[in-house]
Amino acid sequence: MKRGDTLCEIARRLLGDPRRYREIVRLNAARYPSLVKNPNLIFVGWELQIPSVELTELGITATTASGGRRPVSGGDPRTVAPPPVVPDPPSPAPAAGPASSAPSASERGEPLIGPGQRVLHIGDSHTVGVYGSTIDAAMRATGAQIRTYGVAGSSPRWWYNGTVTKCGYFSRDEQGRIDRPADWRTPRVTPSLPDLIKEFKPTVLVVSLGANLFGASEAVVRRETQRIIDTAKAAGCTLVWVGPPRARASVKPIAVQDRLCETIKATVEANQGTFIDSRPFTAYPATGGDGLHYGGPEGTRVARAWASGVLEAIQKSRR
Secondary structure (H helix, E strand, C coil): CCCCCCHHHHHHHHHCCHHHHHHHHHHHCCCCCHHHHCCCCEECCCCCEECCCCCCCCCCEEEECCCCEEECCCCCCCCCCCCCCCCCCCCCCCCCCEEECCCCHHHHCCCCCCCCCEEEEEECHHHHCHHHHHHHHHHHCCCCEEEEEEECCCCCCHHHHCCEECCCEEEECCCCCEECCCCCCCCEECCCHHHHHHHHCCCEEEEECCHHHCCCCHHHHHHHHHHHHHHHHHHCCEEEEECCCCCCCCCCCHHHHHHHHHHHHHHHHHCCCEEECCHHHCCCCCCCCCCCCCCHHHHHHHHHHHHHHHHHHHHHCCC
8 A cells, every 4th residue: 555545446446346445345344433423534453345356456454244265366465554645744644644545525526414414604694594594494405514694684793793684594503593583673684604614613614695686886896705715715725605596677677687696606606616506496476475485385485496406416416
């Protein structure tokens, strides 16, 4: 074995398919239970069971699924013990130190949101409403830890200057505790995004903002979008920006809606973030409602479908 090998590479070399690293994890779960929770960390000295195959490429001794040891000609017998992938230390690493990491979630094509992830979701009135509660519940169902904050009327700058909303607020913490005033007019201060990140330490930041930037100049849209991007970068978060949904054309001209979405999209993607376009998932009902917010039977149906479509797109975004 050489420094830099991963479980994915071991599976490719020994089993002919890098995706079979999961079989290695399953075979060794009883002896090394931590692999089930965190396959990204293995240690020097471990003897990993490998599914029975003809090992012809490496001069090693592998413990097979049947329990036997299979020496292979050419080279000294060794056990399969992945080496460190961390930078070389100034002195030799102890035998019990970290050996190697499995392929990252992105390398494995796994969903972005799932067990082990801490997701902070911030948004405007849509996050206060059906869309927000639906996607919050769906993200929690993945096994990730979720915090959601929705502040009606908010644009990106509100999440820095503590603007008070008087038209709706919703939050739900990682324990599932909900804060939604019985009277939607109850004043609430918009939480500070930097403070939320410092406290919760998210691995993923989902931003469902932009609908309150209709009418702003492209320069303002870029500047406000960039501020959140820079905050996510500084914290080391993976950024996912969910663009505003469709409004009724009679309320907001389609050209104006498209220009706003494309400006946010270009700014996010220029900074290696992920932009999820809400327009394909939303079509504002022809009648009823205020033309902006999704309510009533038909609006609720659209909002739920929007939330489902967005999460599916998020989960595919790293593949």
